[in-house]
Amino acid sequence: MKSFDTTYLKGHLTDEQFAECLDGSPLRSDLQAHLGQCEPCRLEMELFQTSVADLSAASLQWSRAQPLPSLRPLVAAQAKRSLVISLQWAVAAMLLVGLGVPAYVPTEGQNHANRLVRAQPAAADSEGESASDTALLQSVNVALAGADPSPLQEYRLEAPGLKNTLQASATTVRAQ
Amino acid sequence: MMYPGTGVSVVTELDDIDALVAQYWPRVLRYVSYSINDADLAQSITQDCFLKAFRGRASFRGDCAVSTWLISIANNLIRDQVRLKKFQFWRKAQATALDVAEMASVLPSGESSPESRLMVNERTEQVKAALDDLSVNQRRVFLLRFFEGMDLEEIAQTTGMPVNTVKTHLHRGISTIRAKFGGKA
Numbered sequence: 001m002k003s004f005d006t007t008y009l010k011g012h013l014t015d016e017q018f019a020e021c022l023d024g025s026p027l028r029s030d031l032q033a034h035l036g037q038c039e040p041c042r043l044e045m046e047l048f049q050t051s052v053a054d055l056s057a058a059s060l061q062w063s064r065a066q067p068l069p070s071l072r073p074l075v076a077a078q079a080k081r082s083l084v085i086s087l088q089w090a091v092a093a094m095l096l097v098g099l100g101v102p103a104y105v106p107t108e109g110q111n112h113a114n115r116l117v118r119a120q121p122a123a124a125d126s127e128g129e130s131a132s133d134t135a136l137l138q139s140v141n142v143a144l145a146g147a148d149p150s151p152l153q154e155y156r157l158e159a160p161g162l163k164n165t166l167q168a169s170a171t172t173v174r175a176q
Numbered sequence: 177m178m179y180p181g182t183g184v185s186v187v188t189e190l191d192d193i194d195a196l197v198a199q200y201w202p203r204v205l206r207y208v209s210y211s212i213n214d215a216d217l218a219q220s221i222t223q224d225c226f227l228k229a230f231r232g233r234a235s236f237r238g239d240c241a242v243s244t245w246l247i248s249i250a251n252n253l254i255r256d257q258v259r260l261k262k263f264q265f266w267r268k269a270q271a272t273a274l275d276v277a278e279m280a281s282v283l284p285s286g287e288s289s290p291e292s293r294l295m296v297n298e299r300t301e302q303v304k305a306a307l308d309d310l311s312v313n314q315r316r317v318f319l320l321r322f323f324e325g326m327d328l329e330e331i332a333q334t335t336g337m338p339v340n341t342v343k344t345h346l347h348r349g350i351s352t353i354r355a356k357f358g359g360k361a
């Protein structure tokens with residue numbers, strides 16, 4: 001096949017070419033040709049696939065060996081609870097309408113009490129905890145971000161001039 | 177990947193939560209366990225996944241396999257857990273690993289001689305160790321490709337990542353694992 005790019009035969013498959021053969025997209029003809037003619041690369045590819053398939057099989061056997069929970073009672077209990085709550089609301093609404101209870105207007109004192117209650121959870125976090133949580137949130141966001149920026153940061157693909165900007169704010173990078 | 181006979185069979189399957197669990201629990205549990213590397217939390221997330229799927233079963237349109245739909249829900253829950261629980265989960269996930277010894281004791285039955293079983297055992301542990309070195313996103317993408325047999329497009333849909341991002345994570349993951357096996361490049 002003279003039309004194939006035979007430069008690949010001078011060396012073995014690069015990481016990028018090796019990954020391309022395995023990523024599920026249609027196999028490029030030049031890579032296919034290399035694998036057809038180069039035994040070391042073919043054997044390496046086979047070892048990779050077999051090893052991953054073995055782990056896949058072992059992990060599935062492991063998860064199959066775990067006990068299956070029965071979620072039916074949980075679902076039934078949840079359904080019953082939501083039915084009871086709906087009925088309670090319906091009865092309460094009927095009573096309010098039937099007895100002609102005036103609309104609830106909180107007094108100044110009650111408003112103050114509500115504010116205090118609402119303020120409590122925020123006071124529970126110290127500044128130090130908030131700061132470390134914020135830092136952790138940023139690392140989590142970077143690690144789990146559905147948007148594209150993480151490869152840039154993760155693999156340091158950015159141009160040197162961009163590096164500081166990228167490190168300064170993950171949010172800014174996501175917006176780009 | 178169209179789910180065959182979307183009409184009656186899927187509705188029946190989704191209407192019985194324990195039947196759903198019986199058929200799909202192992203695959204979802206495996207995916208979650210290996211993604212977050214924590215067996216206990218994986219149990220709880222997998223249970224939430226099935227409860228959520230059951231409650232939202234009316235929204236399943238059958239345009240993908242049930243397992244793909246369940247794994248998409250699991251992916252969202254993994255993210256929610258990280259954010260809602262003020263990262264306790266994240267701290268724990270980084271600290272506790274899935275029990276490799278327990279996993280390695282259950283090997284594929286195809287290899288008969290003790291020597292070949294030992295070799296398979298070694299290789300399997302090698303891949304597992306290499307997986308631990310991947311980032312969460314690389315690992316999720318790698319698992320969806322090689323454990324779930326999804327292509328780039330399907331992985332993108334399941335994770336909500338753009339296809340190019342999926343490809344980048346997958347290629348990096350493959351290269352890392354290739355290097356562990358003594359790759360050339």
Ligand SMILES: [Zn+2]
Pocket residue numbers: 011012013034038039040041042
């Ligand atoms: Zn070669």
